Amino acid sequence: xxxxxxxxxxxxxxxxxxxxxxxxxxxxxxxxxxxxxxxxxxxxxxxxxxxxxxxxxxxxxxxxxxxxxxxxxxxxxxxxxxxxxxxxxxxxxxxxxxxxxxxxxxxxxxxxxxxxxxxx
Amino acid sequence: xxxxxxxxxxxxxxxxxxxxxxxxxxxxxxxxxxxxxxxxxxxxxxxxxxxxxxxxxxxxxxxxxxxxxxxxxxxxxxxxxxxxxxxxxxxxxxxxxxxxxxxxxxxxxxxxxxxxxxxxxxxxxxxxxxxxxxxxxxxxxxxxxxxxxxxxxxxxxxxxxxxxxxxxxxxxxxxxxxxxxxxxxxxxxxxxxxxxxxxxxxxxxxxxxxxxxxxxxxxxxxxxxxxxxxxxxxxxxxxxxxxxxxxxxxxxxxxxxxxxxxxxxxxxxxxxxxxxxxxxxxxxxxxxxxxxxxxxxxxxxxxxxxxxxxxxxxxxxxxxxxxxxxxxxxxxxxxxxxxxxxxxxxxxxxxxxxxxxxxxxxxxxxxxxxxxxxxxxxxxxxxxxxxxxxxxxxxxxxxxxxxxxxxxxxxxxxxxxxxxxxxxxxxxxxxxxxxxxxxxxxxxxxxxxxxxxxxxxxxxxxxxxxxxxxxxxxxxxxxxxxxxxxxxxxxxxxxxxxxxxxxxxxxxxxxxxxxxxxxxxxxxxxxxxxxxxxxxxxxxxxxxxxxxxxxxxxxxxxxxxxxxxxxxxxxxxxxxxxxxxxxxxxxxxxxxxxxxxxxxxxxxxxxxxxxxxxxxxxxxxxxxxxxxxxxxxxxxxxxxxxxxxxxxxxxxxxxxxxxxxxxxxxxxxxxxxxxxxxxxxxxxxxxxxxxxxxxxxxxxxxxxxxxxxxxxxxxxxxxxxxxxxxxxxxxxxxxxxxx
Numbered sequence: 015x016x017x018x019x020x021x022x023x024x025x026x027x028x029x030x031x032x033x034x035x036x037x038x039x040x041x042x043x044x045x046x047x048x049x050x051x052x053x054x055x056x057x058x059x060x061x062x063x064x065x066x067x068x069x070x071x072x073x074x075x076x077x078x079x080x081x082x083x084x085x086x087x088x089x090x091x092x093x094x095x096x097x098x099x100x101x102x103x104x105x106x107x108x109x110x111x112x113x114x115x116x117x118x119x120x121x122x123x124x125x126x127x128x129x130x131x132x133x134x
Numbered sequence: 135x136x137x138x139x140x141x142x143x144x145x146x147x148x149x150x151x152x153x154x155x156x157x158x159x160x161x162x163x164x165x166x167x168x169x170x171x172x173x174x175x176x177x178x179x180x181x182x183x184x185x186x187x188x189x190x191x192x193x194x195x196x197x198x199x200x201x202x203x204x205x206x207x208x209x210x211x212x213x214x215x216x217x218x219x220x221x222x223x224x225x226x227x228x229x230x231x232x233x234x235x236x237x238x239x240x241x242x243x244x245x246x247x248x249x250x251x252x253x254x255x256x257x258x259x260x261x262x263x264x265x266x267x268x269x270x271x272x273x274x275x276x277x278x279x280x281x282x283x284x285x286x287x288x289x290x291x292x293x294x295x296x297x298x299x300x301x302x303x304x305x306x307x308x309x310x311x312x313x314x315x316x317x318x319x320x321x322x323x324x325x326x327x328x329x330x331x332x333x334x335x336x337x338x339x340x341x342x343x344x345x346x347x348x349x350x351x352x353x354x355x356x357x358x359x360x361x362x363x364x365x366x367x368x369x370x371x372x373x374x375x376x377x378x379x380x381x382x383x384x385x386x387x388x389x390x391x392x393x394x395x396x397x398x399x400x401x402x403x404x405x406x407x408x409x410x411x412x413x414x415x416x417x418x419x420x421x422x423x424x425x426x427x428x429x430x431x432x433x434x435x436x437x438x439x440x441x442x443x444x445x446x447x448x449x450x451x452x453x454x455x456x457x458x459x460x461x462x463x464x465x466x467x468x469x470x471x472x473x474x475x476x477x478x479x480x481x482x483x484x485x486x487x488x489x490x491x492x493x494x495x496x497x498x499x500x501x502x503x504x505x506x507x508x509x510x511x512x513x514x515x516x517x518x519x520x521x522x523x524x525x526x527x528x529x530x531x532x533x534x535x536x537x538x539x540x541x542x543x544x545x546x547x548x549x550x551x552x553x554x555x556x557x558x559x560x561x562x563x564x565x566x567x568x569x570x571x572x573x574x575x576x577x578x579x580x581x582x583x584x585x586x587x588x589x590x591x592x593x594x595x596x597x598x599x600x601x602x603x604x605x606x607x608x609x610x611x612x613x614x615x616x617x618x619x620x621x622x623x624x625x626x627x628x629x630x631x632x633x634x635x636x637x638x639x640x641x642x643x644x645x646x647x648x649x650x651x652x653x654x655x656x657x658x659x660x661x662x663x664x665x666x667x668x669x670x671x672x673x674x675x676x677x678x679x680x681x682x683x684x685x686x687x688x689x690x691x692x693x694x695x696x697x698x699x700x701x702x703x704x705x706x707x708x709x710x711x712x713x714x715x716x717x718x719x720x721x722x723x724x725x726x727x728x729x730x731x732x733x734x735x736x737x738x739x740x741x742x743x744x745x746x747x748x749x750x751x752x753x754x755x756x757x758x759x760x761x762x763x764x765x766x767x768x769x770x771x772x773x774x775x776x777x778x779x780x781x782x783x784x785x786x787x788x789x790x791x792x793x794x795x796x797x798x799x800x801x802x803x804x805x806x807x808x809x810x811x812x813x814x815x816x817x818x819x820x821x822x823x824x825x826x827x828x829x830x831x832x833x834x835x836x837x838x839x840x841x842x843x844x845x846x847x848x849x850x851x852x853x854x855x856x857x858x859x860x861x862x863x864x865x866x867x868x869x870x871x872x873x
Contacts, residue, residue, distance in 0.1 A: 022176045022542075023177070023181075023450055024184065024185065025145055025148060025149060026145045026146040026149050026181075026185050027181065027184055027185060027188070029142050029145060030139055030142050030188060033142070034139075035141070037531055064179055068173075068176070069177075070174075070177075079742040082296075087331075088332065088595075089295055089296060089298055089385070090298050091298030091300075092297075097180055097183055097184050097187075097202070105361070108297070108358075109362055111296075111297050111298075112297065112298075113298035113299050113355070113358060114299070114358030114359075115358070116396065117183055118183075118184035118187060118188070118197060119183075119185075119186070119187020119188045120187075120188060121188065122139065126228075130303065130306070130307075131299060131303045131306070131307050131355075132181050132298060132299065132303060133303075133499050
């Protein structure tokens with residue numbers, strides 16, 4: 015089953031995303047900021063990255079840029095999980111190589127449905 | 135699928151409270167802060183909003199959204215940060231806290247209490263440079279047309295797959311909107327030698343037949359890729375009847391049927407592709423293998439401001455918001471640093487090693503191994519001690535948890551009183567037991583309020599006294615012996631000895647002729663019903679006096695002490711035990727019983743000298759201890775025990791102090807000093823006067839822990855009764871003599 019890296023500085027959001035994904039049969043790897051995410055991404059076969067944008071140490075945009083530099087992450091879907099819906103933020107995400115964005119708040123069904131757009 | 139996320143609510147609540155505290159302290163620091171300060175405030179609000187939305191707490195989401203929008207404008211420099219904004223944001227923090235607390239307690243809150251702040255926020259936003267208009271939720275407002283055929287041309291840029299997007303999965307999403315016919319076009323496909331395996335060369339012509347899909351719905355599917363493709367969406371016809379296969383009138387909500395036509399079209403794909411485009415081919419077969427597509431793919435909405443109502447509904451279906459309130463209060467969780475857990479695990483490991491060593495030793499034991507046994511037992515002792523300390527540390531939290539609220543409190547109080555006050559906090563990393571921490575909060579608030587209200591003088595008065603106009607309050611925490619000391623110090627006018635004395639006189643607390651030391655006068659402020667404030671003020675005159683503060687601190691096994699210098703200020707020192715579960719005790723023997731005297735109460739232990747004993751009136755024996763006359767309480771008498779020493783002469787006495795009163799406890803023997811684990815008598819038996827709990831000693835016997843304040847009041851009562859009895863006897867005798 016697909017393995018998803020969940021990056022968010024909020025424990026509760028991370029727990030929930032992870033819980034939802036696990037319930038749907040995905041495997042998850044969790045990280046609390048971009049830096050940790052980057053490290054963990056390289057030590058596991060990740061099929062999808064879901065990352066928050068606003069995080070301490072390394073934000074989601076930077077994480078995305080760093081991941082895209084890695085050969086293994088050239089095609090990997092990266093979704094930004096954020097409440098920010100401004101055009102500017104989406105463009106910055108896309109420019110960094112993000113596949114798309116998930117707008118918080120989410121509900122489990124919707125999260126899973128949206129994920130199906132980038133992962134089987 | 136319905137997933138119950140309610141198990142995460144406690145984490146969310148805990149996090150929210152932390153976030154609110156962070157917001158509050160950062161807001162108060164904003165003028166000294168940098169960009170990161172406002173960023174961290176924003177992040178905290180943002181997390182609360184996100185979590186609240188997920189759990190269906192729409193009211194929190196809506197409110198926090200306003201806060202977040204304002205913060206966003208401040209963060210982007212679109213709005214200047216001035217006092218008004220900070221005040222509104224601080225008030226907003228209170229409102230959010232109120233709402234979160236209501237969720238935690240499964241309680242209602244008064245919506246009108248947040249209304250004002252909500253209005254102020256909206257007003258600020260409406261008058262801001264750039265308001266976050268909520269008019270962009272086109273999709274919802276567009277009238278729905280029936281039976282439409284859409285012609286979609288989708289020409290992705292060559293690098294589309296490199297951002298992780300997969301055209302086939304987009305088509306699957308479109309299929310949720312209606313019936314889809316997919317035609318792949320390969321004109322742009324270069325010759326095989328020029329193909330870059332990482333590029334995408336195909337484009338598509340799509341035909342979508344849908345009852346109710348709007349252009350916005352379709353655009354939403356392509357939302358993530360619209361900058362990376364040429365997308366042309368045309369409505370071919372809107373009067374064509376719905377396709378015959380669509381029996382259900384709302385195909386969006388039903389599971390999509392497998393559509394053979396376009397499946398075939400898709401199946402042709404790989405052959406157009408050339409083997410080269412491996413990545414895409416894999417994706418194609420993957421997608422085909424799985425035709426089960428998410429049941430309700432509403433796709434993310436574009437505007438978070440249009441979100442809450444839409445998103446909270448499905449979440450509300452789960453029992454989440456209601457079920458979380460079970461067993462509120464005492465089942466609270468505690469956050470423990472990983473280092474503490476690691477040290478525990480490490481120690482348990484060592485314990486296991488010691489245990490296996492000892493059991494090995496026991497297998498064929500002979501006297502030659504006694505030395506090894508002793509060493510093993512010593513090691514066990516060490517392990518146990520370290521383990522105990524380690525376990526205790528788990529309950530310890532830095533006192534910043536209790537101190538955090540004070541910057542805000544001072545800010546508010548300073549504003550209310552018109553005084554300029556600086557708060558200096560030290561020692562916020564000093565650790566304190568969680569329970570003690572929870573219960574010390576209110577007394578500390580009272581003391582700080584008191585310092586602002588009665589301690590710090592108005593600016594004019596300060597200037598007249600040659601002090602700076604700005605008053606200072608220090609909050610400090612540190613270890614001293616086995617206790618934690620919390621110091622609340624101000625540089626105000628100090629306690630007015632005369633005013634206190636006169637007031638006490640007026641209240642009948644003291645005698646006109648009483649000659650009291652400064653300390654004794656200051657201690658009068660802890661007497662019930664004492665208040666020197668001219669008028670009951672909004673701040674500290676709430677009917678809760680210093681006596682209650684003192685009582686609360688004593689209930690925690692602590693004590694409070696005040697020191698004051700006229701014109702220079704006052705210092706309140708609160709002494710608290712490190713923990714409530716373990717007590718440093720002095721074991722004493724009375725008859726065959728062993729009692730524990732809390733070490734914190736002990737002043738000294740001595741052997742009574744006959745010439746210092748003063749039998750005042752036959753009932754109460756007083757012992758001359760330097761300048762004090764200390765009443766002697768024979769423990770054996772109090773608990774009706776047979777004792778070796780029945781008289782005071784040469785008896786061993788433990789002098790203890792509580793409520794500012796010293797007494798000497800008469801005991802038979804002094805045993806060891808040791809830490810004892812407190813077991814509640816009430817839980818195991820019932821409350822007993824003079825006993826605060828019990829403990830189990832090393833030999834398995836039970837020892838009672840003496841309740842010193844309780845014993846003192848018991849002794850006073852007995853003395854009073856005896857005196858009354860004596861007076862009664864005396865007057866009877868007098869009557870007899872007269873008659």
